[in-house]
Amino acid sequence: MKLSQMMSAVALVALTATAAGAQDREGWPESFTVGTASQGGTYFAYGSGWANLVAEELGLSGGGEVTGGPMQNMALVHTGEAAFGMTTMGPAAESIAGTNPIAPGLEMTNACAMFPMYQTPFSVTALSSSGIGSIADIPAGAKIGFGPAGSTSDTYFPRMMETLGVEFERRNGGWSDLGGQLQDGLLDVIAFAAGVPVPAVSQLEVQTDINIIEFTEEEQAQIMEAFPVSEFTIGADTYTTLESDARSVSMWNFAIANCELPESFVNAVVDVVMSDNERMVNIHRAAASTVPENWDKNKVMKWHPGAAKWFMENAGADIPADMIHGG
Incomplete structure (x- = not known):
């Protein structure tokens, strides 16, 4: 094959490939x-x-x-x-x-x-001194911090608590601020929807004794039935407070x-x-x-x-x- 013919053949292949690429990208922004x-x-x-x-x-x-x-x-x-x-x-x-x-x-x-x-996991934290070690332990009228107003946590966690029969007073704020309020006794519980480990919880467990509260199997099933969430496990190595994996739910x-x-x-x-x-x-x-x-x-x-x-x-x-x- 002559050089000119070879060059023509290469050009034809390149042109064909370009046309195919253009066709594949038809309508692309x-x-x-x-x-x-x-x-x-x-x-x-x-x-x-x-x-x-x-x-x-x-x-x-x-x-x-x-x-x-x-x-x-x-x-x-x-x-x-x-x-x-x-x-x-x-x-x-x-x-x-x-x-x-x-x-x-x-x-x-x-x-x-x-x-x-x-995933964005949902988790619950209380001071050990409160005696709150489960969702069922949360007293009627408890002050619960649900995070920034309008956040995923603030939108869904209150509904989840209502589904589980918890009566509460709603509080909002940044996570660090809510952690401080929990430590000062101004809140009974914090309900987080955030990636774990949550920095505010990690800071709390260094400064005081806390309970990281898991859902029971029944509570987990009830929440999964009512909300667009999935099963989730907070690993025992996530926090020093945890002695075993904690059952939770998460929103994808x-x-x-x-x-x-x-x-x-x-x-x-x-x-x-x-x-x-x-x-x-x-x-x-x-x-x-x-x-x-x-x-x-x-x-x-x-x-x-x-x-x-x-x-x-x-x-x-x-x-x-x-x-x-x-x-």
Whole structure:
């Protein structure tokens, strides 16, 4: 073959590959944003990290965007103002049902599940001197700190306590502030929804004797029946106070995508995030749970077709057709 013929052949192959790449990327946006939460929190660090990773790997412009968190992210992704976002199962369920306080009555069904992120456990702490060693021990009218107003903890933990028959006075504040109030006797209990170990609890157990209260099997089952939470175990090595693993529940966090995004685009994004967990853990250690086998933790949202395809092909996911958008 002459040199000119060889060059023509190489050019033809390159042209064909380019055309195929262009076809694969049909409808892809040139840039994207990921709705996260406030700076300094896990959502912002985690979300900005995977946004930058995806942008770099796919040759696009993209990044994390500061938002009001899970509820606002559902709204932003549903309307298409953000291509991607992050949410917890509770806010996702409320948004789909039309009870998102940002837009009451609007059923946000155009936000689809994309991939599992990590869990937010629910845990209860009291001073040992209070004599409160179980949920049943919490006296009627107890002052319970539920975290910052409007947080996941403040939204769901009071409802969980009511479900378990606890009568209480509600208190709000930052976790460190609530820890101080507990130690000073201004609160009876703190109910946390936060990654463990919770710094405020770790600080408390250094300064005083505390009880980290687990749910009974019956209480755990009751909460799981009533709320979009999963079974969770707080390991005995999490706190020096714990002598054995503690039974709890957790709410899963999921990345979400606007349901109208191209299937090939979302499939490629999921592939970048889910194919190399070590890279994700380097972004944030919470990503240790960002693994393919956790696809089944979504019981609330319909899957984006591109994401569903990835998990079915790479994780053996058995996703029913009626749980896939457009299916």
